[in-house]
Amino acid sequence: MKARLADIATQAGVSEATVSRVLNSKPGVADDTRRAVLTALDVLGYERPARLRRRSAGLVGLMLPELDNPIFPAFAQVIERALAHHGYTPVLCTQTPGGVTEDDYTELLLERGVSGIVFVSGLHSDSGADLSRYLRLVDRGLPIVFVNGFAPGVDAPFISSDEAVAVELAIGHLASLRHTAIGLAVGPERYVPTARKIAGFRRGLAVRFGVEDADAWIERSLFSVEGGQAAAGALWERGATAIVCGSDLMALGAVRAARERGLRVPQDVSVVGYDDSPLVAFTDPPLTTVRQAVQAMGAAAVRALLDEIGGGRAPRTELIYRPELVVRASTGPAPDIGR
Amino acid sequence: MKARLADIATQAGVSEATVSRVLNSKPGVADDTRRAVLTALDVLGYERPARLRRRSAGLVGLMLPELDNPIFPAFAQVIERALAHHGYTPVLCTQTPGGVTEDDYTELLLERGVSGIVFVSGLHSDSGADLSRYLRLVDRGLPIVFVNGFAPGVDAPFISSDEAVAVELAIGHLASLRHTAIGLAVGPERYVPTARKIAGFRRGLAVRFGVEDADAWIERSLFSVEGGQAAAGALWERGATAIVCGSDLMALGAVRAARERGLRVPQDVSVVGYDDSPLVAFTDPPLTTVRQAVQAMGAAAVRALLDEIGGGRAPRTELIYRPELVVRASTGPAPDIGR
DNA sequence: GGGATCGTCCGAAATGTTTTGCGTGAGCCG
DNA sequence: CGGCTCACGCAAAACATTTCGGACGATCCC
Structure with missing residues (x-):
């Protein structure tokens, strides 16, 4: 037999109305009364609405x-x-x-x-x-x-x-190595982190090199190795000597794209990753990256x-x-x- | 405003009674009618009772x-x-x-x-x-x-x-490269996979090289990079020219231990990993490994x-x-x- | 083949349950 | 002590479920 509001009301010594109010988290019920009703609920094994189910211990x-x-x-x-x-x-x-x-x-x-x-x-x-x-x-x-x-x-x-700063750090590092043709390989722009990286990239290029239109140096792709490979491929073709990537996986793709074209990393071109995910210290070459x-x-x-x-x-x-x-x-x- | 039974009934072109029957999984409703009601439910955004929720089942x-x-x-x-x-x-x-x-x-x-x-x-x-x-x-x-x-x-x-076969495959490969001083770096022996790798290693050494007591060539450590580094270190010191590792992580540790000793991989010593986990194709050197x-x-x-x-x-x-x-x-x- | 019988499905209405509008009394504060 | 607010119960309204019976079709029997 299912317990009804009336049973709970009896158990808790209140009216059905009050039980209903508690069940629906309505205002107008004193805390003590509310607690009493909730207790009665458990005593009778009434199934609480998910809304006020006791948060399972952590x-x-x-x-x-x-x-x-x-x-x-x-x-x-x-x-x-x-x-x-x-x-x-x-x-x-x-x-x-x-x-x-x-x-x-x-x-x-x-x-x-x-x-x-x-x-x-x-x-x-x-x-x-x-x-x-x-x-x-x-x-x-x-x-x-x-x-x-x-x-x-x-x-x-x-x-x-701070994605923007991450890209600016990477650009700063590359600039100090005298790179000037720097590309950005990132994921789809609708993602906030990507949008921020792009903003950071634009600002970095503007501040360091006075480049106003960075668009030609930005490639949007997927976050994967293959995405990085594709995006970087386009940038290498365009004459980039360094690429800042949206993720370490993309950076590995960028390295692969470079080698496909006979470019050595880091002698001919440079690649900067992002995340410093585990194991990238063991890659070939060990990735320079921006650590989250x-x-x-x-x-x-x-x-x-x-x-x-x-x-x-x-x-x-x-x-x-x-x-x-x-x-x-x-x-x-x-x-x-x-x- | 919340949808009521009446609304759903109208939407589905049935009576409230039928909607109620569907909601409570009561018998006496044709399948087609039931489906129609469920559709109306979703159309109007009525929250289904947990019992007939589509997904949470499994x-x-x-x-x-x-x-x-x-x-x-x-x-x-x-x-x-x-x-x-x-x-x-x-x-x-x-x-x-x-x-x-x-x-x-x-x-x-x-x-x-x-x-x-x-x-x-x-x-x-x-x-x-x-x-x-x-x-x-x-x-x-x-x-x-x-x-x-x-x-x-x-x-x-x-x-x-098949862990035993994995190790034997690795030994076979190393033997074909004319390695004879082959070590095994694995995790704690109480783990079944480790025990099986050790058994495979013993058998492999016995079959290929007639080594009866392989114990000196087995190092038990932890599954991590550091564990591999420690175990491999001991084996390199002992004159191993190749090490089979219990995991790719350990293999990376083995490579590191080799380099610490001025040994080049693979010119001076060889390392075989286990798992073929993602990214090990990108490591330096790309790991030869046994793929699960x-x-x-x-x-x-x-x-x-x-x-x-x-x-x-x-x-x-x-x-x-x-x-x-x-x-x-x-x-x-x-x-x-x-x- | 025609009618009786049965079973299924569903709607109307009865019945049961929950929610809500409203009023009352208790307590608090000035 | 009066005015105010708040918590709660009463009862009515809203809503949900169940019962009951009719429509329809399939099957069976004559």
């Missing part, structure tokens, strides 16, 4: 776009460790092409009553995506935190790496989330982490003769 | 030991894709040192009512671990599948890569699990996948003069 969703790019497992590790350290249990959700979507996972996490969700490079980093999904989460009072991306108007903490402060960003994301979960209010300004240049062996002095 | 846990070794994200991707393709939703659980344990995660998944769990290199691969945890799962009738490891007595499908059939194994694991979930009974024999040698540039002919 479950936290961790949303990642994929695992191919090693920076994402790296983020996952850091964030998981931080969460576990605070007694929370991370649930990793990674999307697969044509598979489970971010919304599916969000729905799932919501149903399971997670205490919060960390979005890493999710749809919030896609400027073309509909943000109402996030507004709905905020409305429901679910703590969420965003890493690497920006969703204007969503009332939540944002943690990002993965550790610090992950820790900050967790701190902000736990703040929110604890009822506090983490700062709403986008926390921007400054990346740092890691010089290895994929960059070298510009060749003497312009090609 | 949750499947996916247990991984870590994400540092890129072979694990690779497995995760493959298995996730296969699960999603069959309408299941994977939930990734990765342990962190000192954090959430496999048992914690199992408990969590059980509570959430998953349909099954895939264990990749979990405690079942640790011969010292207590297997009762798995027996309990089997008793509860929860479908589980194990990848890369073997837990004797647990009534579940096992999918493994990740794709096939992941697909098989999912197939077996879905079989079990569907009430069938997947075969209980351990499915052994044969790995294949991928020759790149970390192996070369043995140096002419024995060192």
Whole structure:
């Protein structure tokens, strides 16, 4: 026999009306009464509406776009460790092409009553995506935190790496090696990080070389090795002597594209990656890259989330982490003769 | 304003009664009518009761030991894709040192009512671990599948890569390059895959070189780069001209250890990895390695699990996948003069 | 082949459950 | 002590579910 409002009302010593109000999170119920009703609910085994289900002791969703790019497992590790350290249990959700979507996972996490969700490079980093999904989460009072991306108007903490500075660091490094024909190989521009890298690139070229129209030196492609290879190929053909890439994977593609054309890295051309993902120190050549402060960003994301979960209010300004240049062996002095 | 039964009834061209019947999975509704009502439900954005929600049905846990070794994200991707393709939703659980344990995660998944769990290199691969945890799962009738490891007595499908053959393939390759002083750098022996690699190594050395006591050529360490570096260091010191490693990460460590000693790879010494994890084709030197059939194994694991979930009974024999040698540039002919 | 019988599907209406408008009384504050 | 607000119950309204019976078609029997 299913328990009805009347039973719960009896159990809690209130009227059905009050139970109804509690169940629907309506105003006009004293905290003590609300608690009494919730207790009665549990005593009678009434199934709570998902909305006010007890957040299961510290479950936290961790949303990642994929695992191919090693920076994402790296983020996952850091964030998981931080969460576990605070007694929370991370649930990793990674999307697969044509598979489970971010919304599916969000729905799932919501149903399971997670205490919060960390979005890493999710749809919030896609400027073309509909943000109402996030507004709905905020409305429901679910703590969420965003890493690497920006969703204007969503009332939540944002943690990002400074993509513009990253590109400017790379340009600075290449300029000091006397490169002047510098290209940028990035992913689709609708992604916030890409757009920011492009902005940084334009500014860098303008400031250092007075180049006003950087467009010819920007190639948009995919984030993968193959994407980098394609984008870099076009840039090498155009006479670039150095390329700044949107990810380490793309940088590996850029190296491959260079070698296909008989160009040696770093003697003939230079390549700068982005992320400093694990293992790129072991690549051939070891990649010069711009390191995201993965550790610090992950820790900050967790701190902000736990703040929110604890009822506090983490700062709403986008926390921007400054990346740092890691010089290895994929960059070298510009060749003497312009090609 | 929220949609009401009446609205849905109008939209679907039926009576409220019928809508109610559909919503509560009551009998007495023709399939066509039921479909029409469900469609109307979605059109009007009515929130379905959990019971007949389309997707959330099949949750499947996916247990991984870590994400540092890129072979694990690779497995995760493959298995996730296969699960999603069959309408299941994977939930990734990765342990962190000192954090959430496999048992914690199992408990969590059980509570959430998953349909099954895939264990990749979990405690079942640790011969010292207590297997009762798995027996309990089997008793509860929860479908589980194990990848890369073997837990004797647990009534579940096992999918493994043939570690012994992997090592023998590596030895064969090195022997054909006229190496004779071959070492093995692996992880702790209590892990089933390690034990099997050691067995394969002993057999390989016995068959090819008549070496009966291979012990001096085996170094047990950790699975990481540093572990490989330490183990390989000892072996190089002992005069090995080639080392077979338990993982690609260890192989990178072996290369580093060689270079520390002024040895060039592959001119002076050779290194063979294991896994063929993503990106090792880009390392310096590109690693010769033994490729696990990740794709096939992941697909098989999912197939077996879905079989079990569907009430069938997947075969209980351990499915052994044969790995294949991928020759790149970390192996070369043995140096002419024995060192 | 024709009619009786049965079963399925669905709508109208009855019945049951939840939500809401409104009024009351308790407590608080000036 | 009066005015105010808030929390809550009452009862009516809104909404959902179930019952009941009619329409329709298939099947069976004569």
